[in-house]
Amino acid sequence: MDIAVTREALEGMERAxxxxxxxxxxGLLLGEGANVANFAQTANVHCRPETHFELDPQALIDAHRAARDGGPQVIGYFHSHPVGAAAPSATDRASAAGDGRIWAIWGEGELAFWRDDPAGFAALSYSVQER
Structure with missing residues (x-):
């Protein structure tokens, strides 16, 4: 499956x-369907942020409220691996919900996208969209 990602969202993830x-x-991937229109960086509130991530719960609640009010939908999540590949780690696989959301992972100088399927993570290809 191919997803579309705006250049602005890609640059935001790299910068974060x-x-x-x-x-x-x-952070959060915002958009519709398989189109990532925006990236919203959130605080990593995990007690060991060097090796784990936990989205700021209030940011997630606020994004879902905005979506209910007509804003972009929360279609997935982003996190980086400061030391590691742009692929789901054992910790990522253990915490995945299998809900079909898109995960974007930055690692070793590259960004990769994955779908969190019930059977496990599936790699996604992507195209860059200009606004």
Missing amino acids: AAEAHPREAC
Whole structure:
């Protein structure tokens, strides 16, 4: 499956990963269906942010409220691996919900997208969309 991602969202994820290093960055992928229109960086509130991430719960609640009021939908999540590949780690696989959401992972200088399917993560290809 191919998804579309805006250049602005891609640049935001790359910037968030660089600014958070050596901690994990995280955030929300916003858009519709398989189109990532926006990236919203959130605080990583995990007690060990060097090796784990936890989205700020209030940011997630606020994004879902905005979506109910007609804003973009929360279609997935982003986080970085300061030391590691742009692929789901054992920790990622253990915490995945299998809900079909898109996960974007930054690691080793690259960004990769994954779908969190009930059977496990599936790699996604993507195209860059200009606004």
